[in-house]
Amino acid sequence: xxxxxxxxxxxxxxxxxxxxxxxxxxxxxxxxxxxxxxxxxxxxxxxxxxxxxxxxxxxxxxxxxxxxxxxxxxxxxxxxxxxxxxxxxxxxxxxxxxxxxxxxxxxxxxxxxxxxxxxxxxxxxxxxxxxxxxxxxxxxxxxxxxxxxxxxxxxxxxxxxxxxxxxxxxxxxxxxxxxxxxxxxxxxxxxxxxxxxxxxxxxxxxxxxxxxxxxxxxxxxxxxxxxxxxxxxxxxxxxxxxxxxxxxxxxxxxxxxxxxxxxxxxxxxxxxxxxxxxxxxxxxxxxxxxxxxxxxxxxxxxxxxxxxxxxxxxxxxxxxxxxxxxxxxxxxxxxxxxxxxxxxxxxxxxxxxxxxxxxxxxxxxxxxxxxxxxxxxxxxxxxxxxxxxxxxxxxxxxxxxxxxxxxxxxxxxxxx
Amino acid sequence: xxxxxxxxxxxxxxxxxxxxxxxxxxxxxxxxxxxxxxxxxxxxxxxxxxxxxxxxxxxxxxxxxxxxxxxxxxxxxxxxxxxxxxxxxxxxxxxxxxxxxxxxxxxxxxxxxxxxxxxxxxxxxxxxxxxxxxxxxxxxxxxxxxxxxxxxxxxxxxxxxxxxxxxxxxxxxxxxxxxxxxxxxxxxxxxxxxxxxxxxxxxxxxxxxxxxxxxxxxxxxxxxxxxxxxxxxxxxxxxxxxxxxxxxxxxxxxxxxxxxxxxxxxxxxxxxxxxxxxxxxxxxxxxxxxxxxxxxxxxxxxxxxxxxxxxxxxxxxxxxxxxxxxxxxxxxxxxxxxxxxxxxxxxxxxxxxxxxxxxxxxxxxxxxxxxxxxxxxxxxxxxxxxxxxxxxxxxxxxxxxxxxxxxxxxxxxxxx
Numbered sequence: 138x139x140x141x142x143x144x145x146x147x148x149x150x151x152x153x154x155x156x157x158x159x160x161x162x163x164x165x166x167x168x169x170x171x172x173x174x175x176x177x178x179x180x181x182x183x184x185x186x187x188x189x190x191x192x193x194x195x196x197x198x199x200x201x202x203x204x205x206x207x208x209x210x211x212x213x214x215x216x217x218x219x220x221x222x223x224x225x226x227x228x229x230x231x232x233x234x235x236x237x238x239x240x241x242x243x244x245x246x247x248x249x250x251x252x253x254x255x256x257x258x259x260x261x262x263x264x265x266x267x268x269x270x271x272x273x274x275x276x277x278x279x280x281x282x283x284x285x286x287x288x289x290x291x292x293x294x295x296x297x298x299x300x301x302x303x304x305x306x307x308x309x310x311x312x313x314x315x316x317x318x319x320x321x322x323x324x325x326x327x328x329x330x331x332x333x334x335x336x337x338x339x340x341x342x343x344x345x346x347x348x349x350x351x352x353x354x355x356x357x358x359x360x361x362x363x364x365x366x367x368x369x370x371x372x373x374x375x376x377x378x379x380x381x382x383x384x385x386x387x388x389x390x391x392x393x394x395x396x397x398x399x400x401x402x403x404x405x406x407x408x409x410x411x412x413x414x415x416x417x418x419x420x421x422x423x424x425x426x427x428x429x430x431x432x433x434x435x436x437x438x439x440x441x442x443x444x445x446x447x448x449x450x451x452x453x454x455x456x457x458x459x460x461x462x463x464x465x466x467x468x469x470x471x472x473x474x475x476x477x478x479x480x481x482x483x484x485x486x487x488x489x490x491x492x493x494x495x496x497x498x499x500x501x502x503x504x505x506x507x508x509x510x511x512x513x514x515x516x517x518x519x520x521x522x523x524x525x526x527x528x529x530x531x532x533x534x535x536x537x538x539x540x541x542x543x544x545x546x547x548x549x550x551x552x553x
Numbered sequence: 554x555x556x557x558x559x560x561x562x563x564x565x566x567x568x569x570x571x572x573x574x575x576x577x578x579x580x581x582x583x584x585x586x587x588x589x590x591x592x593x594x595x596x597x598x599x600x601x602x603x604x605x606x607x608x609x610x611x612x613x614x615x616x617x618x619x620x621x622x623x624x625x626x627x628x629x630x631x632x633x634x635x636x637x638x639x640x641x642x643x644x645x646x647x648x649x650x651x652x653x654x655x656x657x658x659x660x661x662x663x664x665x666x667x668x669x670x671x672x673x674x675x676x677x678x679x680x681x682x683x684x685x686x687x688x689x690x691x692x693x694x695x696x697x698x699x700x701x702x703x704x705x706x707x708x709x710x711x712x713x714x715x716x717x718x719x720x721x722x723x724x725x726x727x728x729x730x731x732x733x734x735x736x737x738x739x740x741x742x743x744x745x746x747x748x749x750x751x752x753x754x755x756x757x758x759x760x761x762x763x764x765x766x767x768x769x770x771x772x773x774x775x776x777x778x779x780x781x782x783x784x785x786x787x788x789x790x791x792x793x794x795x796x797x798x799x800x801x802x803x804x805x806x807x808x809x810x811x812x813x814x815x816x817x818x819x820x821x822x823x824x825x826x827x828x829x830x831x832x833x834x835x836x837x838x839x840x841x842x843x844x845x846x847x848x849x850x851x852x853x854x855x856x857x858x859x860x861x862x863x864x865x866x867x868x869x870x871x872x873x874x875x876x877x878x879x880x881x882x883x884x885x886x887x888x889x890x891x892x893x894x895x896x897x898x899x900x901x902x903x904x905x906x907x908x909x910x911x912x913x914x915x916x917x918x919x920x921x922x923x924x925x926x927x928x929x930x931x932x933x934x935x936x937x938x939x940x941x942x943x944x945x946x947x948x949x950x951x952x953x954x955x956x957x958x959x960x961x962x963x964x965x966x967x968x969x
Contacts, residue, residue: 329640
């Protein structure tokens with residue numbers, strides 16, 4: 138088994154080489170459930186919207202030519218022959234010299250091609266005095282001017298926000314086809330890891346990673362399925378991995394890849410299918426013991442046991458794959474510029490990620506304060522960090538007060 | 554019935570006067586379902602984390618005083634008496650002159666108070682040569698140093714993101730108490746509005762608003778419940794409103810508040826309970842015919858029928874109330890600075906909101922291009938707008954190229 142430590146860039150390139158973002162298929166979703174999902178079909182309008190010429194003002198539907206020359210001093214007088222309400226199909230026709238009362242949104246009656254605003258008229262009995270001339274189509278929204286029949290309104294791959302759901306409703310669609318959500322199997326290994334709800338024995342810790350990773354999976358457009366803490370036993374782990382691989386689109390384990398005879402995970406991944414492990418350790422800090430493999434095109438990430446390291450590597454390397462399996466754009470994580478609150482050291486020859494908390498100083502400068510990572514197992518590191526500062530392999534440190542870019546964790550509470 | 558048009562600021566003040574953000578109660582949620590919910594209890598740690606003194610390095614657990622004076626030239630030699638793995642309760646004790654092999658994360662054995670890193674040692678048979686002195690507690694994470702027993706770890710009102718879920722998992726909590734999600738009844742009125750899935754008759758439109766508003770309710774931390782399109786009949790509407798008010802925490806209707814004898818909504822709200830309608834029209838454009846009432850402390854918003862106007866007023870006035878009912882912070886909508894792509898006119902005496910689309914020009918300046926709103930019923934206006942520019946009541950226009958602040962719609966696809 139090869140054990141060459143890859144650089145961060147090599148690891149990313151290797152993943153790119155093996156990852157085939159398969160289309161996972163689609164499913165029908167009723168409109169409200171389609172919210173925040175990814176459209177998997179082009180939406181072609183079966184309707185003109187509006188479906189009729191429509192008044193955009195309260196006023197009177199007229200023939201524009203009847204109003205030629207009308208002004209404050211020389212009103213044109215027309216005969217009001219009826220009234221049209223919104224939602225009603227007009228049964229009335231406007232002839233030369235006639236006008237029909239109309240409200241905003243109501244369909245134009247036959248024969249009329251413009252609307253005179255109510256404030257430009259005076260209505261006495263059946264007589265209407267028009268004080269302003271209108272041109273053809275004035276105050277009229279033409280049939281199909283909003284959306285044309287047969288037009289492609291939304292494209293496959295579009296993420297459906299409120300506006301898009303509004304457009305789909307306008308077309309009268311009760312449901313649309315959306316991409317399936319990638320299922321991500323999340324499981325934990327390591328003899329010290331205890332499932333929630335069980336009694337904690339001395340020397341053991343609760344299964345933090347499965348939960349922080351699962352929520353990060355949700356934030357990345359995936360559906361986590363918890364496979365529990367797998368006992369430190371090769372056969373048991375192989376069996377769970379096999380089930381995970383057949384039922385999920387991707388597998389993420391944490392713990393159990395650091396050292397020692399009990400670290401079977403990579404061996405099992407290799408044994409389950411080709412190509413097996415393709416990244417065996419990465420020259421990063423934290424996160425060095427990460428392994429990444431593919432079994433029949435399904436990515437398998439084995440993240441370190443330390444909560445901060447595991448979540449960091451998840452964000453850096455696993456999240457983009459979930460987004461792509463979900464058919465979502467892989468927009469980079471948001472970043473802000475700030476100043477280092479203290480000197481930050483890098484690990485020799487490794488791409489280093491320093492967890493930081495953001496604070497404003499008294500001059501309103503944004504300060505990136507390193508979060509205590511002496512104990513990288515510390516769960517509070519995770520809770521306190523707003524993001525991280527990246528230090529390149531060939532740099533020894535970032536000096537205090539130096540300007541830095543802080544990449545923000547998604548779902549971070551930082552208000553910047 | 555009073556019909557005084559309030560200014561935008563008066564309308565906000567009036568809402569503030571009548572709105573009582575009641576605590577809607579809480580419910581138990583298992584950890585993954587608690588994600589993105591609002592915690593409704595203080596979380597006090599029942600555990601020390603770590604629950605034991607823990608090695609933060611691979612190496613050897615020793616008595617620090619045994620290593621005094623050790624260096625490259627004068628190593629100290631200790632006797633290795635055993636090995637400790639992660640997750641195991643130590644059955645071994647370190648006496649003076651002894652060392653125990655230990656891995657990162659394993660509990661410290663009794664008698665040892667420091668860990669010498671493996672790279673600072675040489676191990677021959679049962680002899681360990683130590684080349685560096687360590688001080689007491691070096692490479693040891695003390696019991697409770699991450700989270701202390703009885704400490705308040707998370708506070709009531711905290712929104713639970715991935716980090717917080719990780720912290721709750723560390724404490725072994727399978728479920729927590731979270732605030733109930735406010736239920737918002739969404740219903741549509743107006744004879745022209747047709748429910749999705751039905752045949753569209755001439756002069757009618759599909760129910761866009763219920764859907765765009767429902768998704769905006771979700772984005773605001775509420776749960777929308779669709780009450781359908783209510784027929785244009787006073788008794789029917791009164792009945793539906795009554796049901797909506799008893800089953801939901803807030804009611805949002807759209808359509809049917811503009812003009813004409815068919816606009817019963819405000820009358821019905823007034824008849825259902827005190828104080829009834831408190832805002833009867835607002836001097837804004839668009840959105841003037843908005844009415845807002847309270848029935849037994851429950852807010853009732855009647856938004857205009859035009860999709861863009863309805864959603865705009867929702868964002869400006871209804872969204873903050875839903876956030877507060879949900880126990881969430883009412884962070885202002887995000888804004889960016891740009892330059893007006895064209896002169897934008899205000900409506901005389903009314904606070905004007907001009908829908909804009911954001912684009913970069915060739916000099917990489919962010920340009921706020923007004924979106925065609927000639928027909929404010931246009932659903933494409935909604936789909937094309939990234940946000941809006943606000944023009945004060947006493948200003949006549951914003952000039953082309955003038956710097957403007959663009960408030961962004963939530964869920965907008967704009968990448969800025």
